[in-house]
Amino acid sequence: MTSALDSLRLLSRAYTRPMFAQLARTGDTREVSELLSKHGLVEQNVETLRLDELFERGWDRLATSYRNEYVYKNELATRLVFKRHTPRTAGFQVELRVGGSIADVVVANGTTTAYEIKTEFDTSRRLTSQTADYLKAFDKVYVVTHPAHVSRYERELDSRVGLIVLSNQHSLTPYREAASNKDNIDPHTIFRCMRREEYITAIETVAGPVPPMPNGLIAAHCEELFRQLTMEQVHKCFVKALKIRTINKTDVDFVTKLPPSLRALGYATPLSGRQRATVLGLLAKPVQLS
Secondary structure (H helix, E strand, O other), rough: OOOOOHHHHHHHHHHHHHHHHHHHHOOOOHHHHHHHOOOOOOOOOOOOOEEHHHHHHHHHHHHHHHHHHHHHHHHHHHHHHHHHHOOOEEOOOOOOOOOEEEEEEEEEOOOOOEEEEEEOOOOOOOOHHHHHHHHHOOOOOEEEOOOHHHHHHHOOOOOOOOEEHHHHHHHEEEEEOOOOOHHHOHHHHHHOOOOHHHHHHHHHHHHHOOOOOOOHHHHHHHHHOOOOOOOOHHHHHHHHHHHHHHOOOOHHHHHHHHHHHHHHHHOOOOOOOHHHHHHHHHHEEHHHHH
C-alpha cells in the first residue's frame, strides 16, 4: 500500500529536470499529465484544465505537504528574482560547482550570494566543507532551512554564514544575516567557476586583449593575469559573468512566461529555442490523459 509520503515523492518527479527536458524534447504530455493527475488534482470534467494549471495545483500540494529541495529552489527563484529583484537584472544560477561542492542556488545582482538548501529531510553532513567552499567565491553565503533546524545550524556554521527560514506560510525569513565576505574570496576558486568566454572577457576588460596562443595555454595565461587583479576587480568580474548567464532577453522571456511552479526548472534545464517554444505551447493546452 502506497503511503502518503510515497505518493508525494511520486508527485515530485513531475518537477525534475529529466521530466521537464523530456516534455520539451518529445512534445508528449501524457506521462507528466498522468503523474500529476494521480493525486486528486483533476476533477471529472478535465476538458478545460490546462497543463500549466495542473502544474500549479501539483505545486501547491508539494509546497504544503512535501517541501523537498525543489520547493526551496523554486521559492528562492520566485521571491528573490521575481519579487525582490527582476529577472532582467538578477542572475539566477541553479547548481553551480564551486571547489569540491555544488551550490544549490546562486544569485548575482549587485553582488554574489550563494544559498545552500537543507530541507527537513536532509542531514548536516558536509555542510561545513560546503560553506567553506562557498566562502572562497561569494560575497554572501546563506543556509536555507526548516524552522526546526535553525538552532542546530546556528551553532555549527561559520559566523559569516547567514540563515534563512522557509516558513510554513512559504515566506523566506532571515534568521541571521550573512556577513560580507568579498574581501576574503579566492581568485583561483572564482576563476574555476567561470567559463572560457567569461574569463577572457574579464581579462580583456581589465588588462587589454589576450594575445593569440594555442587553446591549451589560454586558460593558464588568463588565470595568471586574473590572480593579479584586486579583490574588488575579481568580485566585479564574477558578478558580471554570473549575471550575463541568465539575464539575456531570450532566457528572461522564457522564465517569465512559465507558471510560477516551474521557474526554477526553467533556469536549471538547458533547452534549445525550439524546445522552449514547445514547452510553452504545451503548457497552454488542455491536459491530455490516456
